Amino acid sequence: MKKQLLALCTSLGLLLTACSGTPAAPQAAQPAPATSASEAPAAPAAPTEKAEIMVSAAASLTDALNELKSTFEADNPGITVSYNFGSSGKLAQQIGQGAPSDVFLSASAKDMNGLEEKQLITKDTRQDFTKNELVLITGASSSVTIDSFEKLTDASLKHIAVGEPETVPAGRYAKEVMDTLKISDSVKDRLVYGSDVRQVLTFVESGNAEVGIVYASDALISKNVKVLATANSDWHNPIVYPGAVVAASEHADAAKTFLSYLTSDKGKEILKKYGFQ
Structure with a gap:
């Protein structure tokens, strides 16, 4: 009887073991499928510095x-x-x-x-x-006919427009030209000063000055003036x-x-x- 009971217990233990089974080992995480270079998202472009x-x-x-x-x-x-x-x-x-x-x-x-x-x-x-170059100009329809800086001493010229020599380089160069030609004293009472070279150009365009001294580049952009003479580069600093x-x-x-x-x-x-x- 004891032997039969022992055999029955043994069989029951084996049966329970078989039913429970062995726990499966945890699976390792699978790597994500590789993405081809053509499919990879583009990195955002670096913003252009403003x-x-x-x-x-x-x-x-x-x-x-x-x-x-x-x-x-x-x-x-x-x-x-x-x-x-x-x-x-x-x-x-x-x-x-x-x-x-x-x-x-x-x-x-x-x-x-x-x-x-x-x-x-x-x-x-x-x-x-x-x-640049320094030029002597007059209005496009002006009757002024002088053809050189030396002739700025002509008494018919009542207003000669130049830049303020202390602050306007074109005026400084104009002064150097007149000093070199030794005509400064003859014209000083007829000089009209502009705050910059474009104001000098405006004085001549509007007829507020018979002549003016500006850069060649200024004379080129205006249809309302004409060039009477070009200063010799030896008369002023470069x-x-x-x-x-x-x-x-x-x-x-x-x-x-x-x-x-x-x-x-x-x-x-x-x-x-x-x-x-």
């Missing part, structure tokens, strides 16, 4: 730079350009007083030199980017236009890009179109 730069530029550059703005911004979509035009001397004063500016384009080396001496420009960015990045610029890289564009083939072509050399 920069708005202020260019302080000599008034004589107005028309050329306005055209250059559109081509520059098209070729450099992350950068927008604003201009502050005026006489180079006044612009230099503004920069010296802390006025915001990223690039200075001067119509004379003297005004740029002053900023460089005060370490207000980044010296290694300075470069001469163009040249008319060169230096440009540089302002030391306080918060967008120095964009400012350098603008200067490089100005001296590129595209920049030179536009400057030449407007009478610069």
